[in-house]
Amino acid sequence: MTDLTIDRLGKRFGMQHAVDDLSLRIPSGAFLVLLGPSGCGKSTTLRMIAGLEDPTHGTISFDDRVIADGGSGQSIAPSKRGIGMVFQSYALWPHMTVQQNVEWPLTVAGWNRRDRAARVHEVLESLEIAHLAGRTPALISGGQQQRVAIARTIAPRPQVVLFDEPLSNLDARLRVETRSELGRVHRASGATSVYVTHDQVEALALATHIAVMNGGRLEQFGTPEELMERPATAFVASFLGSPAALLLPVVSDGADVVFDGVRVARTPGSALPAHAMFRPDSVLLCSDGDLDIDVVESTPQAGRHLVTGLVRGKGDMTTRVTIVSDQPSAPGTRTRLRLPDVPAAYFAADGSRL
């Protein structure tokens, strides 16, 4: 079993820092999701773990074994790291059948014919694609190709499995289906997994640990619950959750915290907040609330309603928020939003939590 340690990892392309000072550690068997918008450095991090890119700073270790060291430039060849990888493009070998695609890595690894046949059969069965064994990748659907890619990756029983946005080329229904399949595969294999995505729903569904990245830097690392309960930065608060937390840009006028001319709370301690965060289910829509809200969408969901609207105070400033309400609201109407007395959190101008 393999735990994964990343220590002050960095990658520079020319002058640009694709990844900067990234440190985290996950235990063996964990499912780490690297989450962030495109360009945040998550795929580069994954490719460094795979050995497809070399870091320019810091180290990556499996257990106590350093597999890549940006300082000394030493790095263990990708094939010697005991990893498997599912590519975004699937990277199925087009001239081989499904069976051959899954079997070839085993052949390379020196498995004998009988073990190979048994293992190929086993993984194809478990992913419900055994009937496709004789087809070439061009002749099967995108979802099936994805299952073949997963089967090929897990067949040699790698210690660490890497996923590079594996679901992004699938349609919505298949994405949910394959997602739960991935969770099942992970639990069955027990391999330490690292998974890259920009979809926070995928991240929350699959992860034991999430590393939220932005602009090449780590915003927060923790369990999904920790990130939801206690976002460390305004970025994390705005990125996670369906719907995400309400973030109101505020200023402090001494005693009070003010949003667009309207007092929302008492100034906390000594620090100067730039954003106040409220839980989407802690606010209420009612005609005598604190702030005006112009409703733009009202979506029924699980017996309640997600109401999206533009919040305004006394000036011209508007902020888009989504809240959870018991009642639907007609788009195009204006109502009022009542906030709880104390925000769930404050964030400073640099995004850090106060």
Added chain:
Amino acid sequence: MSGRSRTLTGVRQPVVWLALAVLAILVGLVALPLAGLVADTVGEDADGAWGDVLSSPMSQALFWQPLGGSLLVGLGTGIISTIIGAFLAWVVVMSDVPGRRIIGVLAAIPFALPSFAIALAWESVFRNDLIGGTTGLLFSLGIPVPDWLAWGPVPVILTLVAHYYSLSFVVIAAALANVGGDLVAAAELTGASRARVAARIVIPAVAPAVLSGFLLAFAEGVSNFAVPALLGLPVRFQTLSTRLYGAISTGDATRGYVLSILLIVVAGLILFAGNRTTGGRSFSTITGKATRARITRTGGWRAPLAAMSWAAVVVTAIIPGIVLVVSTFLRRTNSFDSGLTLHYWIGGSDPSISHGMRGVLRDPVVLQATGGTLGLGIAVAAGAVLVGLFAAYAIRRRPRARIMNGTINLLAYVPFLIPGVALGAAFIAQFSAPIGPFGSLYGTFGILVLAGVAASIPFAFQTAKSALGQVSAELDEAAVLTGAGGPRRLARITVPLVSRGLANGAILVFVTMVRDLSVVVLLVTPATPLLSMMTFRYASEGFAQQASAITLIIAVISVAATLGARVLEKNRDDRPERSTS
């Protein structure tokens, strides 16, 4: 469904007329000449031509030896071109050899040069005293050149390789680029050695491209005319192309036609076999998005690999050009002894030099030929692309007209199988006699244009089809809903969207036509001079400087147009790249 078909009924009629017009043009340009060719060999006047060619005391010299020559040249060209092309493609796409981008640009150049340019350069260097006349540079420096290196199959194959490896390179490099880095990375992650990844993943994935590159070069080698005519004919090394040219140009037309048919059959079989084996086996479009190619670190091999690839492109793309340029400045052919001169470019008439011929830039016939060549290129490019566009459009608009579309597809493909000399022969067979009220087309500029269009239709048609394929049907349907008629939608929606692809195709047709010799060699008369024909004549008559100078004019025109096409291509690729995270 019913609403939709009603919409279509309103515009169906003009498209039918368009399809019929396209069909008529294709029949006139492709089917009739071929029929004429066959008819002339079986009629009463044929006088047993088939028997003479295939089974008579003459048939060894008439057919079997030239066939052997053609196959030898074809195989040699195909094999060596593929090896060099594949090697360079790998270097450019997948290795870390220094300057690989420049190597890639240089490797594409030889194909833009006329094939006889390299043959002329070869002659300037390696020609020996076997057949008399002036010798090449090496010989005049006192270095003996063996006959096998100066004449016959070896120089023919090597100069054809220098020309056609470009083709293999382009095809294989495109396939390699398509393999995608992830595909290779996935294989490397299994722990397979580099050699194993190459043997099991990379090579099989590009095998169809390698095979089609080989077969193209093979077929071109079999049917090329200019190179064996310059380097083989003087020592009676014959291929089918030179043999049938010899037969027709010496008045033995019927046997020439028989040889043309046989050459078409041979070349057609090769290309047809190629299309069958590679058809539907292109692996490029299987997975989601292509990823950047994975660069192989070559380590200690880097320098030797770089030296080999640089040598290959310098010898084929740069040195022939330098040799040609230098040879035009030599007062005495291929010898530095008498010093340099600009006479062959801009000199006036001097009875002591080449029978008093003026420098090529002051020769009115050369200027006329330049005009004729440019005019021919432009007319053929415009004609072929228009026919191709209309054919592709008619097929696309009426996908269910099976028989009509099948016929158009077939007729637009057939010229691809016909070597240029044989196509020229077919046009003579069909159009040398007056047709109805019109006079004979032979000897006019018109027959050159028609033959050129016929030869270029397969490429133009494919280009138009793929350009149209990129315009989704919905764009046209959206225009249907506005009430715009068929011609108006074609002009306002479809043509603007496909114009860049078509312009690119037109430029390539233009380039092929400007440097073409094989299609026009049987059709040109003194009334319609062309640059390629003048080069050929000067080279055969021993006026090396003039031949080289005119070849350079052709090369400048071709390379300028090719660069134009590359610029168009570049702009199209200027889309923002996929942002990776």
